[in-house]
Amino acid sequence: MINVTSRHLFAIALLFAASASWSQTKAAPEELSPEALVRKVTTEVLDAIQKDEALKAGDRKKALALAEEKVLPHIDFREMTRLAVGKAWRAATAEQQDVLTAEFRELLVRTYATAIDAYRGQTMRVLPTRMAADATEVTVRNQYVKPGSPPVPVDYYMLKTAKGWKVADIVVEGVSLVLTYRTEFEEEARRGGVEGLIGRLRAKNRIPKSEAPRAKV
Numbered sequence: 136m137i138n139v140t141s142r143h144l145f146a147i148a149l150l151f152a153a154s155a156s157w158s159q160t161k162a163a164p165e166e167l168s169p170e171a172l173v174r175k176v177t178t179e180v181l182d183a184i185q186k187d188e189a190l191k192a193g194d195r196k197k198a199l200a201l202a203e204e205k206v207l208p209h210i211d212f213r214e215m216t217r218l219a220v221g222k223a224w225r226a227a228t229a230e231q232q233d234v235l236t237a238e239f240r241e242l243l244v245r246t247y248a249t250a251i252d253a254y255r256g257q258t259m260r261v262l263p264t265r266m267a268a269d270a271t272e273v274t275v276r277n278q279y280v281k282p283g284s285p286p287v288p289v290d291y292y293m294l295k296t297a298k299g300w301k302v303a304d305i306v307v308e309g310v311s312l313v314l315t316y317r318t319e320f321e322e323e324a325r326r327g328g329v330e331g332l333i334g335r336l337r338a339k340n341r342i343p344k345s346e347a348p349r350a351k352v
């Protein structure tokens with residue numbers, strides 16, 4: 136069973152929700168540095184989550200609708216999927232890679248809403264990011280702080296693409312989201328090949344949301 140923590144999912148949820156703010160800024164996403172982008176949108180979204188009673192009450196329908204509408208321009212799901220699938224990605228045809236990407240995206244979108252109501256009253260601290268002017272990848276380091284608890288480090292691994300900076304991985308307390316999935320995905324691919332992995336992902340995505348296991352805290 137994949138052991139994705141609720142902190143990973145909260146970090147995804149924050150980005151999914153944040154994409155609404157990105158689309159409303161006067162400056163295009165690519166005009167902002169990765170650090171400035173993360174600082175701006177996470178501050179806005181954390182504040183919005185605290186004020187939105189439906190989200191605080193765990194309204195998955197509202198959260199999922201927001202994610203489906205806004206997330207795609209800002210998350211590099213293909214790169215996330217490539218990293219998560221590992222060696223089997225190279226054995227997959229172009230069509231299979233497209234299917235894997237679509238199914239992995241669906242899995243994350245379906246799952247992330249379980250984390251929104253688990254993290255209330257948090258503040259966010261973006262740490263200074265050093266990067267060369269011509270950098271094409273960077274890790275933006277954050278700390279999520281909740282009163283009475285030690286800071287939780289959350290790092291966003293970002294890539295510069297033709298459409299601006301996109302997130303390709305999230306590392307919470309040293310644990311990578313994509314590497315967490317990779318162990319199970321590679322085992323599934325060893326047993327049933329690429330088609331077996333696709334079948335497993337499709338089966339997971341057919342499970343009703345109400346029956347899907349919640350993430351471990």
